[in-house]
Amino acid sequence: CTRKSVIKIVQSTIAPIQQLQNWLGNGLRPTLIAGPCSAETEEQVHATVKALAASGKVSMIRAGIWKPRTRPNSFEGVGEKGLTWLKDAGIATNLPVMTEVANAHHVELALKAGMDALWIGARTSVNPFTVQEIADALKGLDIPIFVKNPVNPDLQLWIGAIERFMNAGINRIAAIHRGFSYHGESVYRNEPMWEIPIRLRTIMPDLPVFCDPSHICGKRDLLALVSQRAMDMGMDGLMIETHPNPDKAWSDAAQQITPETLLTLINSLAIRQENISSAEIRDGLSELRTRIDLLDAQILDLISARMGIAREIGQYKKENGITILQLERWMEIVKTRGFRADKLGLSDDFIRNYLEQLHKESILHQTRVMNASKGDDGVMW
Ligand code: PEP
Ligand code: MN
Numbered sequence: 001c002t003r004k005s006v007i008k009i010v011q012s013t014i015a016p017i018q019q020l021q022n023w024l025g026n027g028l029r030p031t032l033i034a035g036p037c038s039a040e041t042e043e044q045v046h047a048t049v050k051a052l053a054a055s056g057k058v059s060m061i062r063a064g065i066w067k068p069r070t071r072p073n074s075f076e077g078v079g080e081k082g083l084t085w086l087k088d089a090g091i092a093t094n095l096p097v098m099t100e101v102a103n104a105h106h107v108e109l110a111l112k113a114g115m116d117a118l119w120i121g122a123r124t125s126v127n128p129f130t131v132q133e134i135a136d137a138l139k140g141l142d143i144p145i146f147v148k149n150p151v152n153p154d155l156q157l158w159i160g161a162i163e164r165f166m167n168a169g170i171n172r173i174a175a176i177h178r179g180f181s182y183h184g185e186s187v188y189r190n191e192p193m194w195e196i197p198i199r200l201r202t203i204m205p206d207l208p209v210f211c212d213p214s215h216i217c218g219k220r221d222l223l224a225l226v227s228q229r230a231m232d233m234g235m236d237g238l239m240i241e242t243h244p245n246p247d248k249a250w251s252d253a254a255q256q257i258t259p260e261t262l263l264t265l266i267n268s269l270a271i272r273q274e275n276i277s278s279a280e281i282r283d284g285l286s287e288l289r290t291r292i293d294l295l296d297a298q299i300l301d302l303i304s305a306r307m308g309i310a311r312e313i314g315q316y317k318k319e320n321g322i323t324i325l326q327l328e329r330w331m332e333i334v335k336t337r338g339f340r341a342d343k344l345g346l347s348d349d350f351i352r353n354y355l356e357q358l359h360k361e362s363i364l365h366q367t368r369v370m371n372a373s374k375g376d377d378g379v380m381w
Helices: 003-019 042-055 081-093 104-112 128-137 155-167 195-203 213-217 220-232 259-268 279-320 327-343 348-374
Strands: 031-035 060-062 097-100 117-120 145-148 173-177 209-211 237-241
Touching (some): 042 259, 081 097, 128 155, 155 173, 155 195, 195 209, 220 259, 327 348
Parallel strands (some): 031 237, 097 117, 117 145, 209 237
16 A cells, blocks of 8 residues: 555545544443353343343443354354344343344344344455445444454454445444454454544544454453453453353353353453543653654664665665675574564564564665666665
8 A cells, every 4th residue: 555545545434434433431431241151041131131121230231143153063052032032031121132233134134123233244244245234234223233353353344344434324332342353363263453443533533443252262361361451552442252151052152151250351451541631641641752752763763764774775685786686695684683572572473573664665665776778766665
């Protein structure tokens, strides 16, 4: 992407966004959505909802009725009858209830059963045809829609799904960050890639954003950590899977927790404010930020000086008929800088990304010097 096209993307997504509003309103964080991964039996639904209501911390109940499963022949949800269990449990506790819809038929049944809100799953938001089908089925209705991020880390696809509901006239929309499929090794079931929900928030500042630590973690022991991280990123709410007997759950057993554990988790969170309230705190922060500003300026000056030398090297390689990429030199850079970065306490991931970007920029500058006469400005990769 050239800079111009990046600006164009941002502008084109900003236009219709006025319609979004932070409709959660009460400003209490986190707004908590909890409930089982799947509705299994009437007793399980009622027991879960009753315990969650008793905690006094939960704003909305979730339960999956139709389950998107990776492999066939696993439990695919109890179907329509579960909607009645869920609605009845909601009425009994005076809590709104929500479920996942993945096609227009689900929407019809969910609305008929009186669901108070709906969510769009990660396997649905990847597909514009399906999202549009659901949006069309909801046209003009006043029901909150929660849009999970697509399975793959594609911010535009996530924004596109949100826009389809905005275009259908839905005014109460929220996003749910549930992590992204990742091919590398990871402690997570779905890699959080926090930079993506952060970018979403900068593009759609009024859109409430929830985090779903259950599907990010895939296992219980990481839930508190990820929930705290979500709060520290300023997210509005959490969606956490809860089950009276998690180990015996029919889906996602390893990541569910009991309503009692959920209460402990929520009470353990440090909720910090994004707004800075006192002048003293503001001054202290601004002093530290000035020091960061200075260092950033120095870093950029140094990088620019480094690119100056890269251009000289480009000229030198051109005169001597040497390729731009010198594999051995590049491997030496990765090794020596990686070693130093490690000693300085910088993360492996960061230094690898940083070096790759630096190298890419350096090659671009060298390419310009070496091949400008052939019309290659080094931008296309
Ligand atoms: C779920 O919430 O139970 C679910 C299936 O989530 P996701 O779409 O995030 O995988
Ligand atoms: Mn689940």
